[in-house]
Amino acid sequence: MKIHILGAASTQFGELWDQSLTDLLQLAINGSIKDAGVEPGEIDAVFVANMAAGLFEQQLHLGPLVSSMFDHQPPAFRLEAACASGGIALIAAQNALLSGSCSTALVVGAEKMTDVNAGRATAILSAAADQSREYGSTFPGLYALFAQAHMNKFGTSRQQLSSVTVKNHRHALDNPQAQFHRELSLDAVSSSALIADPIRLLDCSPISDGASSVILSTKKPNRKVPTIIGRGHAQDSLSLSQRKTLTSIPATTKAAQQALAQAGLSPADIPVAEVHDCFTIAEIMATEDLGFFAEGEGGRAAESNLTTYNGQLVINPSGGLKAAGHPVGATGIKQVAYLSKLLREQKYKYGLTHNVGGTGATAVVHIIKA
Amino acid sequence: MKIHILGAASTQFGELWDQSLTDLLQLAINGSIKDAGVEPGEIDAVFVANMAAGLFEQQLHLGPLVSSMFDHQPPAFRLEAACASGGIALIAAQNALLSGSCSTALVVGAEKMTDVNAGRATAILSAAADQSREYGSTFPGLYALFAQAHMNKFGTSRQQLSSVTVKNHRHALDNPQAQFHRELSLDAVSSSALIADPIRLLDCSPISDGASSVILSTKKPNRKVPTIIGRGHAQDSLSLSQRKTLTSIPATTKAAQQALAQAGLSPADIPVAEVHDCFTIAEIMATEDLGFFAEGEGGRAAESNLTTYNGQLVINPSGGLKAAGHPVGATGIKQVAYLSKLLREQKYKYGLTHNVGGTGATAVVHIIKA
Numbered sequence: 001m002k003i004h005i006l007g008a009a010s011t012q013f014g015e016l017w018d019q020s021l022t023d024l025l026q027l028a029i030n031g032s033i034k035d036a037g038v039e040p041g042e043i044d045a046v047f048v049a050n051m052a053a054g055l056f057e058q059q060l061h062l063g064p065l066v067s068s069m070f071d072h073q074p075p076a077f078r079l080e081a082a083c084a085s086g087g088i089a090l091i092a093a094q095n096a097l098l099s100g101s102c103s104t105a106l107v108v109g110a111e112k113m114t115d116v117n118a119g120r121a122t123a124i125l126s127a128a129a130d131q132s133r134e135y136g137s138t139f140p141g142l143y144a145l146f147a148q149a150h151m152n153k154f155g156t157s158r159q160q161l162s163s164v165t166v167k168n169h170r171h172a173l174d175n176p177q178a179q180f181h182r183e184l185s186l187d188a189v190s191s192s193a194l195i196a197d198p199i200r201l202l203d204c205s206p207i208s209d210g211a212s213s214v215i216l217s218t219k220k221p222n223r224k225v226p227t228i229i230g231r232g233h234a235q236d237s238l239s240l241s242q243r244k245t246l247t248s249i250p251a252t253t254k255a256a257q258q259a260l261a262q263a264g265l266s267p268a269d270i271p272v273a274e275v276h277d278c279f280t281i282a283e284i285m286a287t288e289d290l291g292f293f294a295e296g297e298g299g300r301a302a303e304s305n306l307t308t309y310n311g312q313l314v315i316n317p318s319g320g321l322k323a324a325g326h327p328v329g330a331t332g333i334k335q336v337a338y339l340s341k342l343l344r345e346q347k348y349k350y351g352l353t354h355n356v357g358g359t360g361a362t363a364v365v366h367i368i369k370a
Numbered sequence: 371m372k373i374h375i376l377g378a379a380s381t382q383f384g385e386l387w388d389q390s391l392t393d394l395l396q397l398a399i400n401g402s403i404k405d406a407g408v409e410p411g412e413i414d415a416v417f418v419a420n421m422a423a424g425l426f427e428q429q430l431h432l433g434p435l436v437s438s439m440f441d442h443q444p445p446a447f448r449l450e451a452a453c454a455s456g457g458i459a460l461i462a463a464q465n466a467l468l469s470g471s472c473s474t475a476l477v478v479g480a481e482k483m484t485d486v487n488a489g490r491a492t493a494i495l496s497a498a499a500d501q502s503r504e505y506g507s508t509f510p511g512l513y514a515l516f517a518q519a520h521m522n523k524f525g526t527s528r529q530q531l532s533s534v535t536v537k538n539h540r541h542a543l544d545n546p547q548a549q550f551h552r553e554l555s556l557d558a559v560s561s562s563a564l565i566a567d568p569i570r571l572l573d574c575s576p577i578s579d580g581a582s583s584v585i586l587s588t589k590k591p592n593r594k595v596p597t598i599i600g601r602g603h604a605q606d607s608l609s610l611s612q613r614k615t616l617t618s619i620p621a622t623t624k625a626a627q628q629a630l631a632q633a634g635l636s637p638a639d640i641p642v643a644e645v646h647d648c649f650t651i652a653e654i655m656a657t658e659d660l661g662f663f664a665e666g667e668g669g670r671a672a673e674s675n676l677t678t679y680n681g682q683l684v685i686n687p688s689g690g691l692k693a694a695g696h697p698v699g700a701t702g703i704k705q706v707a708y709l710s711k712l713l714r715e716q717k718y719k720y721g722l723t724h725n726v727g728g729t730g731a732t733a734v735v736h737i738i739k740a
Contacts, residue, residue, distance in 0.1 A: 242438070
């Protein structure tokens, strides 16, 4: 049974002081319904991805909040997997579609992160780590461990990390909804404030508000739309102390292999991908773990412009988490929304999305066909 | 395709000072695997129900936390729907099973609620309400509105409310894992401290720690086990101000009708049910909304002993949320776990479970066959 992506929409990503979580959800939903050309009454299940509205906004139970935006109040589910909440909501929606319990599902993700101060936001984001074993760790600190290990083992350089940011900020100029529309020089990135050695401010994705929505259906539409032809979903330990490697995210490799096998494709068939660049080192590791470049070659690939237009494949045309923004619950859905629009324009035949939770405890990969 | 309940287990429910959230999850999982007689490696997906570990324990991303309890780290999902988190995790698991994406799924729910003080716990529980519209409301306050309306419209009495507590505390004597093993008199309930008129302390389910787990499979087992033959899942507004009635929970009726229709049964066929008695008035409304008694007759039915042994049907043989305890994420799963054990003992042919989120914004009903 085929999963058709009937429509997709994202809100502006950024510091949206005048929009609430509910406003953002409603905007993305309205946009995707309009884009899909379906009647609201055709939506027969709702999947809501959100990491931490309970912590940011004192609001749990988002399923009925979204369901009640429809007169017929379809059954609703809220999924959470830290920064991979969007990815697993997509998987849960496909399970429901393939089970026959619904035939057209709305998947919406949102996060409203700017209503608390930076200290509180940091505390909330660290709630996805396994605090009992990694007390005191922060996300930049954990990704700094990855970066140190990758630099030591493969010679990945400061300049290579910076080249990821420079590329993603340049790509974001094409995405009107990106949080940042500002080109950066390698020097600007390399000399930005040190956060957790070697990670600097401009290696980090930002704190963002935003929402994204896609409408998936097993019903054949009367026009050509992209379809999901492969999906992968893998787990690993929450704590890095339980891992065998600090230079890759094994769950990414596992999820990618599942998704590519299901699609009958190899990494070389993929011309475009939205990958989870919460930090620059994360994009470099992702391009290796997904099979686009050999182990240890991700940094050199970025530096040599193999991951942009006229290179080997385009990584993060939206600007990625770094420049388009990272409203956590929205991210995994925005990746599919953004790529599905590019694929509808027949710019590419296939696309891959890659969404990671925490430091790789959850990884979700999708393959989309134009 | 049939959904077999291969095994089930719950931990002790109560104030478990010496057990962490992880301990409770592990205990329930081990118990259900042993009860099912499966190898851990046969579990090919994990569904985790939890309302608010992010708020109670600063721990999100429970999917991989549970997945990592298995050597093969199966794909994991965390579901949240306030007090119906367990119910929707069961629905999501069945979607996955029926889609063919897995064949044996573990569904586990847990909540660790006693590591914060009572004020903080109250604030966390109210995060499931729609705060933007009902600022200042508490759960007892909202259920007090239901109780006032029900008393005014149908003459439901203080004594009738108390009879629910007395029965559930008596039933809990049969459940070794119940939080309370203490018979109460009608007078003791009716004279307990007033919380939100007319709701008194002994009308309320307690703050509890605990976990429950069931193992569901589409594979036919080599022995007779109960099967899920009907399921219903319905939504309503988070806010009571959007409802047309304060004397019933329409989502319960909708979910029950779906589940009964799927099972091909009527309410009169059901000899035993675990219903969502977060407050005594909730049980009275549930027995009406589920179709066991006519509208307005739930209070009199409880008072006349129609909801206990040798009555019309047995409501809450476990002691319900009131006396067995209400570790929020566990509750919907414990209902199925408890009934499936009674059904395995051939005490009843059919059983019904009923799990509610918030004040009825989510309702999930299952019908189980021995």
